[in-house]
Each structure stands twice: as C-alpha cells, then as structure tokens.
Amino acid sequence: MRATILVPALMLGLPGGAFGMDCPAPTSGTPPDLSYFARASADEATACLATLGSADRRGLGDLTPLAVAARSSHDPAVIVALLKAGAAIEATVPQFGEPVTPLDLAARYNPDADVLQTLIDAGAKVDTSDSTGQTPLMLAAYGNMNPEVVRRLIAAGAPVGAQDAKGITALHLAAIKNSAGMVKTLLAAGAAVDARSKRGTTPLMNAAWRNPDPEVARTLLAAGADIAAVDSTGYTALMTAARYNPDAGMVHVLIVAGAKLDTADLAGHTALMLAAAENANPEVVRRLVAAGAQVGAVDAKDNTALHLAATNNGAAVVQALLQAGATVDARADDRSTPLIEAAWSSTDPEVARVLLAAGADPAAVMPSGDTALLLAAWHNSDPAMIDALAQPDTNFNALIGRDLTLLIAAAGRNENPAVALHLIARGAFLSVRGRDLEGTPLLAAARSNRNPAVLVALLAAGADLGDVSGTVKMTALMEAASYNENPMVAEVLLSKGLDPLAGNDVGITALHWATDNPNPAVLRTLLTAAGKPDPVDDFGRTPLHFAATEPTLDALRILLDAGASANARTRKGETALFLAAQSGTAPEAVTLLLAAGADPGLPDVKGRLPVDVIALNPALRNTDAARQLDAATQ
Known part of the structure; x- marks a missing residue:
C-alpha cells in the first residue's frame, strides 16, 4: 500500500482561514475546537474572537485561545492581539492533570522564543510553579529543543537552581532527553552540575538513564560532574546507563571517563548485572566486558549476570555473556541455574536453547527436586518453552520433584491453558496421579489454578470428573471449595453436574469445605447451588x-x-x-x-x-x- 501524503490545505488553495480551517462557530453544549488559533494570523484571531464572544472562551480540553496560541503559534502578533482583546495572561488550563499557564505551554512546547518573550513582556510570571514544584524553566529544559527559550526565561529572572517537589532541577530535566546545547546553556547560567534530587540522582545519572545522545554526558563531565556519585539505591551513572540506556555509546563515554566497573548497588548488582538483567542491547554487555567487568561476579543472592539475563532478557544478551566466559551452570544461593531461571520466567524460548547449546544441564534440580522443565510447566506461560527444554528421552508422565507430573504442575499453577494442552499433545496423560495432595491434573486445577479456563480445557480434553484425591476422597468440587479463591472455578464444576451436597467417605460436602475458603464468594456460590445450609x-x-x-x-x-x-x-x-x-x-x-x-x-x-x-x-x-x-x- 502506498503512503498517503497529506498536503496542507493552504497549499491546495482551499477556502477558509488558517490552513483551510475556519473559525469555530459557537454551539450550545459543545465546546469549540480552538486549534484554529495555532495557525491564525493576528487579524484572523481578532475576527474569530468576535465570533466566539470572549477572549477567554473555553474550548475542547478546557483550552483558551491564548493557551492554544502560546503552545503552537509562531506569530508573536497573535499573542499581542489576544492579550489586547482581554485574554487573561495567567488563566490556567489542564495539562497532564496540572493547571498550566500560557507561559508554561510556550516554555514546554513552542520553539519560537519570540512568542515566549511576548508573554514575558506582557507580564507573565517566570518564577511560578505548579503543584509538583515545576517552573516554566524546568518545562523548557525538558521539552523545548531551542536553547534560546531557556536563555529568555533566565534573562527574565527564572531561578536556574529551583528544585521541584522531588528535588529535581532544570538541569536534571534537560539531561534526560534534551540536547548538549541546552545543557551547556543551563551550565553557563550557573546550574549546579552535581545537584542532587531527593533520591540522590545527579544530572549525569539522568543523562545516563535515558538520553540517546552521549554528547550530553560528555558535556556534563567536562563541566566537572562527579562520575562516582551514587544515588539512594547505590546506583552510579554507569550502572544507570547499563540498566536503562539502549545506546552503547553512553556506556562507552562513561567508561572512558573513568567510571568504576564493579561498583555494586545495595543488592550487590554491578553495572554488568544490571545490563544483563534489563538492557536488550547486547553491545552494552560487550562494552562492559571489554572494559574489564567481571562476568562471574555474584550479587547478594549469588546470582551471576547470566542468571539475571536468563530470567529477564533475550537470547542475544545471554549469548554475549556466554561468549565472554560466563559459567553456564552457575548456582545461585537457592541452587537455581541460569537454565532453571529461564524456564521459570523467560518469555524467550531461544534463551533456553542458547543455554542448552552451551552445555547447560537440563537435568539440574533444585533442592525440592524440581527440574527446569517442571518449573516451566508450572510457571512459564509460553508453551514453546516446553519444546525448548524437552529432550529426546523426556518422559512426560514421570513423577518429578515434589512427586508431580509436568501436567499436574501446569494444571495446578500455570494460568495459560495452552501449556496444559501442549503437554497433553506431547503425550502427557490426564490419568497419571501425583503423590501429593493435588492428585490428578483435574484435581490440581480445581484446587490451585485461579483461571477456570484451565479446568475447562482439561475437561474438554477428557479429564474424569469422578477423580478423587487423598485419603479423605475429595472431589474436584471439594478441592475448589476448600482451596481455590476464584468462585468461577466452582461454577464450572457445578455446571458439569457435581453436587455441592455430595459427601466424601465421611460425609463432608463441598459446602462444609467452603467454610474454610478465604474468599466468602465461594461459599455463597456453593450455598446458592445447594439450596440449603x-x-x-x-x-x-x-x-x-x-x-x-x-x-x-x-x-x-x-x-x-x-x-x-x-x-x-x-x-x-x-x-x-x-x-x-x-x-x-x-x-x-x-x-x-x-x-x-x-x-x-x-x-x-x-x-x-x-x-x-x-x-x-x-x-x-x-x-x-x-x-x-x-x-x-x-
């Protein structure tokens, strides 16, 4: 399909005012669309105000003509015309839940410094702040790409060192996503290069966090920013960049500037661990390793970077760590391996394949006896993880770990019915019993799985409603009544004909068991079905x-x-x-x-x-x- 190119109405010679738009006619009950004032000339704006009847007429979004023009017009004469017509210069409009003035909008969005200057010359206050403590200068530093806007605000008396309710300054905000030119402008005006927020963050940390331009970090470092500063969580700028910034150039700039590679946060995480856990760009990992970061370092729970990558990141990052010499079967303090972590949590089955190809032991067990495959069945919502972990000799009906089969584990805990159905397709039997309290897959789903769709899927696959568990012969309805806090699970079983008044081998009914359920809605459901208490x-x-x-x-x-x-x-x-x-x-x-x-x-x-x-x-x-x-x- 070919893209449609939109041509401004003015270029097409269409009738009407600014860019083919007409001055909005006032209608009863419907606020007018005032976007006309973003592109109108001064004469058009004046004429339109006569139609609207008021310079402060509220339109869609509770905006005023002056608010619209301050945000988007590039003609200072429009601002003059609106003010001359009586527009209130300090009238606020809602923006992201905050009341903002026309000057706030011009500072945040409008790159035309003359529009801002017109508002200032007309008496707009530059030292006000909203309920979060943010000033017009802060708004400009964060969102306006024209440093001249910031210079005009500062020249008018805007306080460069003001802090908002979180202790954040204009320099902090500029460092997040603005340019090196904006940062230089604030520094030249006296902004403190190492100002601290209430969380202890510095502008350099903010640049490291999200700014895609490494030149911003270079500018701050050249101005004397402390590269070793740590925030309240123990993060340095390098650790922040490693975790959050996908641009490997930011990490490179900080390394070259002398950032320490193996500083750890309060949980024992180094920059490499943080990159492994959350940064999807494997080049960040490679830059850290090349600079000397310790691949085998462990955190407070003995997790290595490979454990963290296998838990939460993609195969490319895992591969980068393995190529750097990470131990494929390293054990954390809970005895988990990277493969076990991937089986439990990873959304990328390729992570498991990469680990297995590197020699990870698929038979490694936790102290409970649980294997990676059992834990995937239990907790991982992606059926493809089962295929990634299964070996040619995998017995899909063996009792593993806590004497569970893979299907019992999936039925009891995994809320995605596709996992249980996939195991059945791979040969798992509905009739094989575990040696724990949950019995068969059907009983496990009734007892523990909060998603009734799993129960429905098992029944559709042929699960036996007559299954009973344990020495007290509890039916699926009794299990659901006693343990499952979702009343919809009991409703499914009731709809299949199970009797809430049927007793086990000592006459205890599902209604008896439901008195023990933490959710009273389950008892109400069974009581309604039973008809008597x-x-x-x-x-x-x-x-x-x-x-x-x-x-x-x-x-x-x-x-x-x-x-x-x-x-x-x-x-x-x-x-x-x-x-x-x-x-x-x-x-x-x-x-x-x-x-x-x-x-x-x-x-x-x-x-x-x-x-x-x-x-x-x-x-x-x-x-x-x-x-x-x-x-x-x-």
Missing part, C-alpha cells in the same frame, strides 16, 4: 459447626443469614456455640452465635456447657465474649 456429615456436623472455629467470621454470617440452625448438634452433642467456645479464636463468633439465637444451655454428651469450655480456652477465657456467655447462661 445444613447438610450433615457422618459425625453430625453441619457447615456451621465447621465455620464456628474459624478465625474469620464471613462464613458464619453467610450461613446464619441463609437460615442455618444455630442449635444443630453433632453426635457428641456439640453446638456451633459449644465449638466456638471450646476451640475458636474469635470472640466475635461467640457473640454472633448468641445474637443469632444459639442456646448457651445445650450441653454436649459429657454434660459440659459452652461456658464450661470457654473457661479452658486461653484465646477466649478473659474476653468480653466469655463474660457475655456467662451472663447468658445464668
């Missing part, structure tokens, strides 16, 4: 009995509101009030049950009353709840 297990316990001893009160309130009997008794004669008094930890449970009509005079089969057992409960015996129970028993 009082199923009884083989010991005579209702869900209210289970909820009575929990430290949180949501389940208790939900069940009581649903009509659960406060005086139902177990086979041992225990009421919910009795259990709350005997082994509960929340005094409010006792008072809540009493308020709901629980009878304090109902004994258990041994003849003990709630008041008798609360006296033996160290968590409750000296509370107001105990005294209230005693009074209610009299």
